Amino acid sequence: SQTIHQWPATLVQPVGSPLSLECTVEGTSNPNLYWYRQAAGRGLQLLFYSVGIGQISSEVPQNLSASRPQDRQFILSSKKLLLSDSGFYLCAWSPPPGRYEQYFGPGTRLTVT
Amino acid sequence: AQSVTQLDSQVPVFEEAPVELRCNYSSSVSVYLFWYVQYPNQGLQLLLKYLSGSTLVKGINGFEAEFNKSQTSFHLRKPSVHISDTAEYFCAVSAGGSNYKLTFGKGTLLTVNP
Numbered sequence: 001s002q003t004i005h006q007w008p009a010t011l012v013q014p015v016g017s018p019l020s021l022e023c024t025v026e027g028t029s030n031p032n033l034y035w036y037r038q039a040a041g042r043g044l045q046l047l048f049y050s051v052g053i054g055q056i057s058s059e060v061p062q063n064l065s066a067s068r069p070q071d072r073q074f075i076l077s078s079k080k081l082l083l084s085d086s087g088f089y090l091c092a093w094s095p096p097p098g099r100y101e102q103y104f105g106p107g108t109r110l111t112v113t
Numbered sequence: 114a115q116s117v118t119q120l121d122s123q124v125p126v127f128e129e130a131p132v133e134l135r136c137n138y139s140s141s142v143s144v145y146l147f148w149y150v151q152y153p154n155q156g157l158q159l160l161l162k163y164l165s166g167s168t169l170v171k172g173i174n175g176f177e178a179e180f181n182k183s184q185t186s187f188h189l190r191k192p193s194v195h196i197s198d199t200a201e202y203f204c205a206v207s208a209g210g211s212n213y214k215l216t217f218g219k220g221t222l223l224t225v226n227p
Contacts, residue, residue, distance in 0.1 A: 032213050043219040044157075044203070090156055100145045100164070100207045102215055104156035 002027035006091050006105040013112055019064075019078040021108050023091030026072065031093040033074040034102060035066055038088040050074060086112045115140040115206045119218035127226050128196055134189040134221045136204030146187040147205040147215065148178055157203060163187065174198070199225045 003026045013019060025031055035047040046059045048066035056066050063082060067075045074091060088109055092102040120135040138144060145164050149157040161172025168180040178189045187204060204218040 044217045046214065049214065088154075092157075094213050100209060100213050100215075101147055101159055101162050102213075103159065104149075106156045107154070109154065 002093075002103065004091060004093055004103060004105040006089075006108050008108060009106065010109045011111070013081050013110065015083055015112055016080045019076070019081050019085070019110070021076040021089055021091075021110075023074040023076075023105055024072055025093045028072070028093070028095065030071060030096055032102075033068060034092040034094070035074065035076050036090040036092065038090060038107075040087070044090070047076070081112045083112050086110055115144065115208050115216045117204050117206050117216055117218035119202075119204055119221050121221050122219070123222045123224065125224045125226060126194055129193050131192050132190065132194050132198075132223065134202050134204075134223065136187045136189065136218060138185050138187065138204075138206045140185075140206060140208055142208045145207045145209060146178075146180060147207070148172065148176070148187075148189050149203045149205060149217075150174075151201045151203065151220075153200075160189070160202075194223070194225045196225050196227060198223060 005024050032051050034049045036044045037047055038044050050056050050068045053068055064078050088107050090107045091105040094102045116139045118137045126132050147162045148160040150160050151157045160176050161170050163170045163180045171177045176191050178187055180187050201220045201222050203220050205215040207215050
C-alpha cells in the first residue's frame with residue numbers, strides 16, 4: 001500500500017530564516033506531487049505541483065520554491081521566511097494517469113515568529 | 114475554470130441526527146468530484162469520489178453523496194451522525210486533463226453535539 005510522509009510535524013522559525021519541508025511517498029511510481037498551504041480559518045491554497053522529476057509548476061507568486069530531486073521526494077523551501085508564511089503545509093500525491101483523487105500527508109504546522 | 118461553493122461554513126447537529134453538507138460546482142467540462150474530511154491538526158482523508166457511473170456514491174464512515182448534473186451539486190449525507198464525525202469537510206472538483214489539479218471549497222465545519 002502507499003504511504004506519504006512529511007517532516008517535520010511542527011516547526012517554529014524566526015522571520016528571515018530559511019525553510020525546508022520534505023515529503024516522500026512510498027509504494028508507487030511516478031506520482032503527481034502537490035504542496036498546499038492552509039491558513040487559519042481558510043481553505044486550501046495550491047502552491048506547487050509536479051508531474052515528474054525536475055518538473056515544477058508554481059500556482060502562486062511568493063517567496064517559496066519547490067524541488068523534486070527524486071521520483072517520490074518533494075521539497076518546499078524558502079530563503080527568507082515572512083510572517084505571512086505561517087500556516088499548515090500539506091503535501092499530496094495522486095496516482096498515475098487515469099485517476100484524479102489526491103492523497104494527503106499528515107501536514108507540517110509552521111509558525112513564523 | 115472550475116469553482117466550488119460550500120453553502121454552509123458551519124453545521125451544528127445533535128448526535129444520531131441526519132446531516133447534509135451542501136456543495137455546488139461550476140465547470141464548462143465534465144467533472145470529477147470528491148469529498149474529504151479533516152480532523153484537527155491532521156491531513157485530509159478521502160471520504161468518497163465520483164468519477165462516472167452511478168450518481169449515488171457511497172464512501173467510508175457511512176457517508177454518501179449524490180451527483181446531480183442538472184443542479185451542478187454534490188451534496189454529502191449521513192443518516193445518523195456520531196460525535197466522532199465532528200470535523201471539517203471539503204468538497205473538491207477536477208476537470209481532469211493532464212495536470213490533475215483539484216479545486217477545493219472553503220470547507221464546512223460539522224459539529225456534532227451530545
